[in-house]
Amino acid sequence: MARKKNFEDSLARIDQIIEQIEDADFNESLNLYEEGLKLINDCSNKIDSAQQKVMRLENDFSLKNFDEGDE
Amino acid sequence: MNNVLSVSQVNKYIKNLIEDDLILSDILLEAEVSNFKYHSNGNMYFTLKDNTAAINCVVFRQFASTISFDIYDGMNVLVYGRITLYEKSGQYQLCLEYIQPLGKGDLFNAFEKLKNKLANEGLFDAEHKKNIPKFPQKIAVITSDTGAAIHDIIKVSAKRNRLVQLILIPTLVQGKDAPKDIVRAIEKANKYKDFDVIILGRGGGSIEDLWAFNEEIVVRGIYNSKIPIVSAVGHETDYTLSDFVSDLRASTPSAAVEMIVPDLNIVRDDLHNTKIILKQKIFDSIYYYKKIIKCNYKNLTDKMKVNLENKKLCLQNKINLLNKISPTAVLKRGYSFVCDEQKNSLPFEKINVGQNVQINFYNGSLVAKIISKSE
Numbered sequence: 001m002a003r004k005k006n007f008e009d010s011l012a013r014i015d016q017i018i019e020q021i022e023d024a025d026f027n028e029s030l031n032l033y034e035e036g037l038k039l040i041n042d043c044s045n046k047i048d049s050a051q052q053k054v055m056r057l058e059n060d061f062s063l064k065n066f067d068e069g070d071e
Numbered sequence: 072m073n074n075v076l077s078v079s080q081v082n083k084y085i086k087n088l089i090e091d092d093l094i095l096s097d098i099l100l101e102a103e104v105s106n107f108k109y110h111s112n113g114n115m116y117f118t119l120k121d122n123t124a125a126i127n128c129v130v131f132r133q134f135a136s137t138i139s140f141d142i143y144d145g146m147n148v149l150v151y152g153r154i155t156l157y158e159k160s161g162q163y164q165l166c167l168e169y170i171q172p173l174g175k176g177d178l179f180n181a182f183e184k185l186k187n188k189l190a191n192e193g194l195f196d197a198e199h200k201k202n203i204p205k206f207p208q209k210i211a212v213i214t215s216d217t218g219a220a221i222h223d224i225i226k227v228s229a230k231r232n233r234l235v236q237l238i239l240i241p242t243l244v245q246g247k248d249a250p251k252d253i254v255r256a257i258e259k260a261n262k263y264k265d266f267d268v269i270i271l272g273r274g275g276g277s278i279e280d281l282w283a284f285n286e287e288i289v290v291r292g293i294y295n296s297k298i299p300i301v302s303a304v305g306h307e308t309d310y311t312l313s314d315f316v317s318d319l320r321a322s323t324p325s326a327a328v329e330m331i332v333p334d335l336n337i338v339r340d341d342l343h344n345t346k347i348i349l350k351q352k353i354f355d356s357i358y359y360y361k362k363i364i365k366c367n368y369k370n371l372t373d374k375m376k377v378n379l380e381n382k383k384l385c386l387q388n389k390i391n392l393l394n395k396i397s398p399t400a401v402l403k404r405g406y407s408f409v410c411d412e413q414k415n416s417l418p419f420e421k422i423n424v425g426q427n428v429q430i431n432f433y434n435g436s437l438v439a440k441i442i443s444k445s446e
Contacts, residue, residue, distance in 0.1 A: 006204065006206070007206065007234060008204075008206035009207055009209075011206070012336070014342075014345055017349070018345060018348060018349060020374050021349070021352045021353065021356065021419075022352060022356070024356075026356065029352075029353065029356045030353070032355075033352075033353040034350045036345075037346070037349060040342050040345060040346045040349070043338075044339060044342050045340055046234065047234070047335045047338065047339050048232035048339075050232075050234045050335070051233055052228065052233040052235075052237075053226075053230045053236045053237070054236075054237045054238075054239065055236065055237070055238045055239070055256060056238065056239045056240075056241065056419075057211070057238050057239065057240045057259065057260075058261060059155070061237065061259075061262070061263055066216070066239050067271070071406075
């Protein structure tokens, strides 16, 4: 389940960092900045490189690619 | 030997046959309305039906404009009219000259009865509604694999969010086998487990086409699902019992995607803005600490300066005091003192006759020999 929440978690963490960075001491704020920037870049890359996946759940619970017009 | 006829000729012949028929031009009928449409040309079109048969009806503009009550699907009506043939398509229809409402039809009554029963059981209660995850990644789509719904869902989802994985669980969505098939698909999704949410639905159709979503086993199937279900059946105006029992009702399959799949284009813009904010914040922070350091430095040097000044002043005071009490000052006033050649000062008692002594003035010294001594 951890795998599934990655993207959502990253977005939540970014929000958290934005909130915390102002009150953090200097070293801590540098660390937060670095972490935030990395998460933002990772998420943006994920969005840009995402490919839509449409599958079909078969009776044996395997997944097959689903293309419209197959049927 | 028959003549070869054109389609128009055949339809014309049938039209005359039908419209000359005394019984067919004098029809009084009681039935349930279905598929009611009020066309922009002012005509009304709908179907009248009983349990086994249906007939197309038309109310032409002139008569339609005089009808003072709403006509809706599921309503029972008493109508009077005649059968005509629409030559263009060769279809016959009942052209109405009178219509009177008789209340709601069987289908509608069955719907209301089941709805009340299930409501009383608490199936529609808000406390049973599951939360739809904010950022679903794996979405099960339970619908026909050939219908408009899956097409719309794929299209809208692709436009909004390509991170989302859509997994179709094909099912019948109309006909007598549809309810069981829908329940089987819901159970299948739950067995597979790994879904964040289910979209259950189909595109628009007549009230009969959508009826599977009013069946009790389907409603219970939705209620029993551990995975949250979004009901997306038909068009905006269609309500089915699936809508009441599901965790979220969407007016159409496309709307379902719009409601539960976050638009990554917006997320991307947000991320871009967040990056700017983050950079601004770190710059602010650096600026702030720089200022503090500058301030501290100034404070430190200022304090050090004051400290040095104080020390200097203190020293000067001591020097002044020392000067006041120094022997030189006495010598300057014309006194002198006597010491031996090792510069030890000599008190009177220790000076002997014949001894060499040094007599010191403020600006020089003399060596002298003591000739005599008296007290």
